[in-house]
Amino acid sequence: xxxxxxKLAGETVIxxxxxxxxxxxxxxxxxxxxxxxxxxxxxxxxxxxxxIAVLLVVLTYGLETGFFRFSGKSYNENSVFKTLLTLxxxxxxxxxxxxxxxxxxxxxxFYEGEHSLSILLVFFILGFDSFCALPFARLRLQNRAVKxxxxxxVNISVNIFFNLFFLLLLPYLIKEGFIKGxxxxxxxxxxxxxxxxxxxxxxxxxxLLLLLPEILRLKSFVDFSVLKPVxxxxxxxxxxxxxxxxxxxxDKILLPALLNENGFSQLAIYGANFKIGVLMSLFTQSFxxxxxxxxxxxxxxxxxSYAKVMDYFIFFGLVIFLGVTLFIDLVNIVLTEDYxxxxxxxxxxxxxxxFYGIYFNLSLWYKLTDRTWIGAVFxxxxxxxxxxxxxxxxxxxxxxxxxxxxxxxxxxxxxISGIIGHKFYPVPYKPVKYLFYFIxxxxxxxxDLKVSIESDFFSYLFKATIFVFFIGSFFVIQKYDxxxxx
Numbered sequence: 001x002x003x004x005x006x007k008l009a010g011e012t013v014i015x016x017x018x019x020x021x022x023x024x025x026x027x028x029x030x031x032x033x034x035x036x037x038x039x040x041x042x043x044x045x046x047x048x049x050x051x052i053a054v055l056l057v058v059l060t061y062g063l064e065t066g067f068f069r070f071s072g073k074s075y076n077e078n079s080v081f082k083t084l085l086t087l088x089x090x091x092x093x094x095x096x097x098x099x100x101x102x103x104x105x106x107x108x109x110f111y112e113g114e115h116s117l118s119i120l121l122v123f124f125i126l127g128f129d130s131f132c133a134l135p136f137a138r139l140r141l142q143n144r145a146v147k148x149x150x151x152x153x154v155n156i157s158v159n160i161f162f163n164l165f166f167l168l169l170l171p172y173l174i175k176e177g178f179i180k181g182x183x184x185x186x187x188x189x190x191x192x193x194x195x196x197x198x199x200x201x202x203x204x205x206x207x208l209l210l211l212l213p214e215i216l217r218l219k220s221f222v223d224f225s226v227l228k229p230v231x232x233x234x235x236x237x238x239x240x241x242x243x244x245x246x247x248x249x250x251d252k253i254l255l256p257a258l259l260n261e262n263g264f265s266q267l268a269i270y271g272a273n274f275k276i277g278v279l280m281s282l283f284t285q286s287f288x289x290x291x292x293x294x295x296x297x298x299x300x301x302x303x304x305s306y307a308k309v310m311d312y313f314i315f316f317g318l319v320i321f322l323g324v325t326l327f328i329d330l331v332n333i334v335l336t337e338d339y340x341x342x343x344x345x346x347x348x349x350x351x352x353x354x355f356y357g358i359y360f361n362l363s364l365w366y367k368l369t370d371r372t373w374i375g376a377v378f379x380x381x382x383x384x385x386x387x388x389x390x391x392x393x394x395x396x397x398x399x400x401x402x403x404x405x406x407x408x409x410x411x412x413x414x415x416i417s418g419i420i421g422h423k424f425y426p427v428p429y430k431p432v433k434y435l436f437y438f439i440x441x442x443x444x445x446x447x448d449l450k451v452s453i454e455s456d457f458f459s460y461l462f463k464a465t466i467f468v469f470f471i472g473s474f475f476v477i478q479k480y481d482x483x484x485x486x
Contacts, residue, residue: 077141
């Protein structure tokens with residue numbers, strides 16, 4: 001393995017460790033929420049976060065990728081950063097002002113007049129987070145993974161602390177009579193949804209404060225000449241990001257309307273089980289943090305290296321898929337009885353997110369060849385498929401239809417990107433070899449479904465054995481493969 005690839009692996013571990021710890025801490029909010037919020041309240045929380053995911057992409061409008069692309073080229077990195085950050089600060093500020101004026105109206109239109117202040121908090125969260133996106137991107141470009149991870153962990157820790165404070169500690173103190181009078185009356189005016197987003201808003205503001213020194217110490221100037229080329233490059237990336245987030249979050253936005261009766265409660269069950277797929281999302285995201293700046297800075301590594309990366313990426317993705325699905329009973333400890341019945345979506349969601357990770361790796365070609373508009377086309381196809389299938393399947397088979405829609409959308413995007421990318425930017429990927437991995441993993445998954453062992457000890461011993469068998473099969477295939485598997 002080359003030094004650059006070893007560096008990529010090392011940075012992925014650092015990003016992965018910080019992201020994993022942070023995401024797992026944040027993930028623990030899910031079992032906390034389902035035990036402290038009603039299913040309706042948790043359904044609204046899931047719905048709001050689906051909207052946040054889409055709008056955050058809109059508000060950063062591809063500037064992170066544009067910053068990677070133009071920094072250190074014909075433009076000075078500091079001036080590119082300051083110019084784009086000035087633009088981002090302006091648009092984020094305008095967005096917050098819009099929220100101040102329209103949050104009540106949005107509440108009337110979409111939520112029957114409920115959750116007005118929670119909607120306002122969403123505007124502040126989005127404003128803070130969109131502005132912080134570029135400083136985080138700069139830390140990645142400068143390979144400052146430790147600082148990146150530290151700030152992320154502080155953000156999540158503050159969020160968790162205030163969630164526990166507002167939803168657990170204060171109710172306990174009120175119940176035991178330690179807090180009385182006006183404070184109790186004031187606290188009781190708001191529901192759990194409000195306190196969830198108040199906690200998030202506080203953590204986002206703390207993150208902004210931590211990143212301010214990175215911004216204020218910068219001695220540079222605003223270069224308006226950089227705006228046009230960066231925006232021309234970034235806007236198709238924005239469309240890619242929007243379509244990607246729509247594909248991944250449209251279910252959480254549409255489900256309450258498509259299900260009608262108890263829509264938010266069913267969304268809560270869907271959202272809690274979707275969270276179990278966080279390990280796959282965590283893996284792909286931590287890899288992406290290191291992957292994107294690495295390949296823009298190391299094009300000389302060659303296409304063989306890209307194929308090698310894909311080989312290991314698919315293997316580790318399938319290890320996560322089997323680890324979660326084989327030992328789902330252990331994972332279910334975090335759920336309550338009402339939520340476990342949504343387990344049927346877990347393998348579908350895991351596989352869908354793995355396909356998305358493969359698609360992201362395949363998307364390298366249109367970024368390196370400056371054909372970002374093609375990515376927008378792929379994203380549009382995936383989003384259209386997902387939206388249509390949600391509308392068609394959810395009324396027929398419920399929330400499982402949303403999981404199938406997500407899987408289909410990402411699978412189609414992956415396939416067409418691989419086929420067209422081979423024409424414009426051929427990389428020596430080995431699809432037959434990758435297919436072997438999927439076949440073996442699929443065989444193990446279905447074998448586990450068919451084999452029923454009453455003894456817990458022998459059941460888990462069997463699961464562990466076939467899990468290790470898959471890992472061993474990877475190394476056997478690697479040893480055998482001397483360009484024999486195409």
